[in-house]
Amino acid sequence: KDGISFEVEKVLNAMPEGNPYGMKAQRVLEINAEHPIFEALTKIYASHPDKIKDYASLLLDQALLIEGFAIKDPMEFSKKICDLMVEASK
Numbered sequence: 001k002d003g004i005s006f007e008v009e010k011v012l013n014a015m016p017e018g019n020p021y022g023m024k025a026q027r028v029l030e031i032n033a034e035h036p037i038f039e040a041l042t043k044i045y046a047s048h049p050d051k052i053k054d055y056a057s058l059l060l061d062q063a064l065l066i067e068g069f070a071i072k073d074p075m076e077f078s079k080k081i082c083d084l085m086v087e088a089s090k
Contacts (some may be wrong), residue, residue, distance in 0.1 A: 006067060029060045054080050 004012075004025050012019040031038050037059070045052045058080050061071040071077055 006069075010068065027060065027064070029056065029063060031059070054084070058084075 004023050006025045009019070009023065009025045012021075012023055031041070041052065041055060044055055058077065061077045064071050
């Protein structure tokens with residue numbers, strides 16, 4: 001494998017001087033094709049292909065939060081969740 005792992009990135013970020021070289025592990029979102037979210041994404045893409053990027057972005061940010069990483073734009077994350085909830089209620 002090329003690059004560093006998430007664990008090494010966390011160690012570098014925790015150092016007193018931070019991550020001096022800005023090294024980051026590669027982010028890859030993998031979705032289990034057997035998981036219900038895959039079926040949901042497939043349906044969303046079929047009916048609203050313009051929305052799939054928002055859903056993928058939410059899933060990636062969610063995965064980063066679960067792994068203990070900060071997300072780029074917490075306000076945008078929150079806005080997307082609220083927008084999708086309002087849309088689902090219609």
